[in-house]
Amino acid sequence: DVRGVDGAFTLHNMDAAAAIDAYVAEPDAYDPERADVSAVDRERVDRNASMPAPETAAVVGGGYVGVEVAEALSERGLDVHVFHRSGHLLSPFGETVGNRVEEALEAEGVAVHTDAPVEALVGDDRIEAIEVAGEGDGASTDRVPVDMAVVGVGIRPNTDLLDGTGVDLGTGDAIRVDDRGRTSLPDVYAAGDCATARHAVTGEPDWVPLGLTANRAGRAIGATVAGDPTPVGDIAGTAAVKAFDAEAARVGILDREKAEEAGFDPVSETVTAGSRSGYYPGAAETDVTLVADRDTGRLLGGSIVGTDRAAIRIDTLATAIEADMTVPEIERLDLAYAPPFSPVWDPILVAAKVLNGTLED
Structure with a gap:
């Protein structure tokens, strides 16, 4: 057994340990126990998509999971509606990415509803419709008929389970840790989806629950408790997602308000450039957005979207x-050029050149 602080909890196996991570937020308006309404759980989604005669599915939420679930359900032959409360999908990726991904979904027959906060899932024994708030004060709600819903x-x-232990919580109510993964309690460490980490741009604790973050921090803490103090590493929010042929990625801080809160004066530019030499088969338009601090020229964040190996380019920015x-x-990086892989001026170099010109103005 692994004992908790003052006997607060006991982990009898790795399944119990794995439970201290993160879980899907389920708004009060939705009943997660309904057979035809799924919070994001692969087995439940798969089972519900196989129920008798599901024809139309609602995906509530246009983030990473919502976009990928919409593609998966569409590929299974369902008519799919995506409902997202803000003005564009994939909010952390920025408007350019959100619009391109929306176009990719709609090109495959997925109906995308933005600025569409869901008020209720309507139906008794089975879901019959999604009720969406109308625009403006006092506006009537709209109903879209569906017979299956996935809420993400x-x-x-x-x-x-840490209630009452006295452990300090930080951003998003994740466990606050230092650069070695130590919590506020003696000899207690935390890593992964339950814990904060230092953001590479701001230097402040943040909560970005992603796979590499969890794996790296877990290894570091293992080394530390074994006598080899190892930092858990910074995070930059590097993430990627696909929607049919479109692929997108993001890193750092893209949101102007968040950048300003961190003390930066953000400047951004978006460019469209070819993924390969224009004459080479498979070349496609790639949109790159870069955000930098006006005073220092330091890169704060970036996003990339396209159909030809766009997402992997984010690693250069990370x-x-x-x-x-x-x-x-x-702008001065010596990035590889060969027609099958990249044009002479890689899209990232083009974006850096344009943004550098703006910074110099």
Whole structure:
């Protein structure tokens, strides 16, 4: 057994340990026990999609999971509606990415409803419709007939079992840890979807529950408790998602308000450039957005979207953020050129050149 602080809890096996991670947020308006309404759980979604005669599915939430579930259900032959409360899908990726992904979904027959907060799931024994708030004060609600719903409106750290232990919580009610994964309690460490980590751009604790973050922090803590103090590493929110042929990725801080709250004066530019030499088969338009601090020229964040190996290019920007590179330094990078892989001027170099010009104005 692994004992908790003052006997607060006991972990009898790895399944119990794995439960201290994060779980899907389920708004009060939805009943997660209904057979035809799923919070994001692969087995339940698969089972519900196989129920007798499901024809039309609602996906509530247009984030990572909502976009990928919409594609999966569409591929199974269902008519799919995606409902997202903000103005564009994939809010953390920025408007350019959200609009391109929306176009990709709609090109495959998925109906996308933005600025569409869901008020209720309507029906008795089975869901019959999605009720969406109308625009403006006093506006009537709209109903869209569906016979299956998947709700994916975010997650939060599953730290409820720590109530009463005195452990300090941080951003998003995740467990606050230092650079070694130590909590506020003696000899207690935390890592993964339940814990904060230092953001590479701001230097402040943040909560970004992603796979590499959990794996790296877990290894580091294992080394630390075995006598080899190892930092858990910074996070930059590097993430990727696909929707049919479109693929997108993001890193760092893209939101102007968040950048300003962190003390930066953000400047951004978006460019469209070819993924390969224009004459080479398979070349496609790639949109790159870069955000930098006006005073220092330091790269704060970036996003990429396209149909030809666009997402993997984000790793160049993730490396630049980890190294505190400026936009002029990125513009001078010696990136590989060969017609099958990239044009002479890689889309990232084009974006850096344009943004550098803006910074110099």
